[in-house]
Amino acid sequence: MAIISGSPTSGNDRIYADDANDIIDALAGNDSVGGGGGNDLIYGSEGDDKLDGGNGNDTLDGGLGNDTLSGGAGNDLLRGGSGIDLLDVDTAGNYTLTNTQGIGEGIDTLDSIERVFIDIRDDGNNFIDASAFTVGKVVLDAGGGGNDTLLGGAGDDELNGWYGNDRLVGNAGNDNLSGGRDNDLLDGGAGNDTFFAYSVLSGGANDLDTLTGGTGKDFFYIGTQYGTGYSGSGSATITDFSLAESDKIILTGSASFYNFKLENFGGSSSLDTSIYSSQNDLIAVALDVNVIGNNNAFIFAQANPGGLG
Structure with a gap:
């Protein structure tokens, strides 16, 4: 399992995970996140984020902002949040x-x-x-x-x-x-x-x-x-x-x-x-x-x- 998190930041990040079952918190900023092939849990947090679960049964949570969510293959939970x-x-x-x-x-x-x-x-x-x-x-x-x-x-x-x-x-x-x-x-x-x-x-x-x-x-x-x-x-x-x-x-x-x-x-x-x-x-x-x-x-x-x- 890969856990990607940290203190809140205003940066616009690009995060690409592997085929493990990943937990990703993109934090603040307009971020782009790719979950890879596992069953991933991805948080967009603040900002207008682009979240792609990839293969697997993923959970995507956009959080604040106007987000774009793509579950990819699998049975996914896609939660837009506010915005x-x-x-x-x-x-x-x-x-x-x-x-x-x-x-x-x-x-x-x-x-x-x-x-x-x-x-x-x-x-x-x-x-x-x-x-x-x-x-x-x-x-x-x-x-x-x-x-x-x-x-x-x-x-x-x-x-x-x-x-x-x-x-x-x-x-x-x-x-x-x-x-x-x-x-x-x-x-x-x-x-x-x-x-x-x-x-x-x-x-x-x-x-x-x-x-x-x-x-x-x-x-x-x-x-x-x-x-x-x-x-x-x-x-x-x-x-x-x-x-x-x-x-x-x-x-x-x-x-x-x-x-x-x-x-x-x-x-x-x-x-x-x-x-x-x-x-x-x-x-x-x-x-x-x-x-x-x-x-x-x-x-x-x-x-x-x-x-x-």
Whole structure:
């Protein structure tokens, strides 16, 4: 057993333990601690600390400050302490998050965790469920190429699908949803949500995305910072655009860059607003609503290297 402790210090320390069962007290300062391979007990004490348990069944206690805790493999106890503390999860496969547990490659017990970042590092079809997390923000990042399902919690969450035919559900809160490439289903749920259905940098060539805002004032970005977001046979379908809820469609350029038509795509008795590029490529459809010429429905933003706006 290694015991690392001492008098309180204001230094910003880096401590890396071996594969023994270690007890580490990082004391004051903004410290970075790696537990190694044993069953470790790590105290962050004062400061904004980064604690990583590594392998083994570890106990991490952030103490004072805004800390970042990562349990690693094993069944860990992660206690944030005071401050706004972040649980950092790097996982392959499915993961379920509640206010008190994180269930993935192990079963972790959570206490005083206010923010969560979950990074999915494989190409499988993963199911990440944070719908029962109600105490703060979650960021769900499906960096692989599988067809993933990401369910946000009650906070103002960020969900990123990247590659694959993904399903993203924000649930409650003011969420940001980005489908990335391929054919995605995005549902904001309650709250004022923002949708980036395409890849922000490369656009949505041949991508067919379905966007459902849910209740609240929602923003649907159809243009990228470099121009039109969809090209080829790609387009977005907005299922529930609502002027009554002050929803907005954001397009790059000005209204003269686009052709707006009333057509029937959804098959109902109501006509839909279809939006075509100047090359007459369909880029978006707002079902069952006529918003042609309605200045309250659209925001036109100039393309620039720094983004839309």
